[in-house]
Amino acid sequence: MSPTRQDAWTQDEDLLLAEVILRHIREGGTQLQAFEEVGKQLSRTPAACGFRWNSYVRKQYKSGIELAKKQRKELKKQPVSLEEAKQPEIDNVATQPSQHNPEQETTLTFPEVMTYLEDIYQRAEQHKSIEADRNGSLERIKELEKQTYYLAAENERLATSLKSVEEDYRSLLEIMEKARKMVVLKEEDRQQKVKFQMDKNGNLERVEK
Numbered sequence: 764m765s766p767t768r769q770d771a772w773t774q775d776e777d778l779l780l781a782e783v784i785l786r787h788i789r790e791g792g793t794q795l796q797a798f799e800e801v802g803k804q805l806s807r808t809p810a811a812c813g814f815r816w817n818s819y820v821r822k823q824y825k826s827g828i829e830l831a832k833k834q835r836k837e838l839k840k841q842p843v844s845l846e847e848a849k850q851p852e853i854d855n856v857a858t859q860p861s862q863h864n865p866e867q868e869t870t871l872t873f874p875e876v877m878t879y880l881e882d883i884y885q886r887a888e889q890h891k892s893i894e895a896d897r898n899g900s901l902e903r904i905k906e907l908e909k910q911t912y913y914l915a916a917e918n919e920r921l922a923t924s925l926k927s928v929e930e931d932y933r934s935l936l937e938i939m940e941k942a943r944k945m946v947v948l949k950e951e952d953r954q955q956k957v958k959f960q961m962d963k964n965g966n967l968e969r970v971e972k
Contacts, residue, residue: 768806772815774893776805780816781824788831789838823893827885834878 780801787797798809798816805812821828 767808767811769811772819774897777815777820777823777893778890779804780812781820781827784816785824785827785831788828789834791835791839823889827882827889830878830882830885834882837874837878 783801784794784797787793787800794813794816795809798812801807801812802809
């Protein structure tokens with residue numbers, strides 16, 4: 764038994780999921796049966812298939828779902844099965860070309876042909892829409908990558924500028940600290956050079972050293 768996959772869904776897997784579910788809808792099956800069938804083919808759990816269908820794929824196939832439901836109603840009205848309605852008796856025609864009997868052939872009705880063609884047309888349109896969305900997403904990814912590169916370069920430039928400002932700030936602090944120390948030293952030196960003495964009248968006077 765292959766391990767259960769948990770990687771991202773691809774466009775082909777989404778298409779397979781949609782085709783199987785639409786077939787089950789047309790033939791009167793359940794979505795759970797469809798999820799189990801797809802899960803076996805893709806090595807995914809039915810729950811994962813159900814979540815993918817309900818969260819994303821189903822939104823892309825609204826018209827296809829309505830068409831499949833109409834086909835199911837039409838098939839219920841038919842007295843023959845789907846395979847009998849769409850499969851002529853090719854063997855009889857090939858082996859007995861000289862004994863052509865129209866009453867013995869199973870023919871397709873015009874509504875069935877139109878429904879089938881509409882289904883093909885809807886699939887083609889949906890595929891075009893998916894392809895257009897994919898191309899748009901790729902272009903958006905390219906634009907985001909360009910913006911990411913630009914922002915990374917801008918971030919590096921700002922980081923370099925900030926580092927330079929920080930270095931200038933530290934240098935300024937060092938200069939201010941040196942100037943403060945020089946002022947303090949000069950003041951202390953000046954105070955040490957000053958002394959007082961008493962004059963003949965008994966008053967103190969400052970005398971420079």
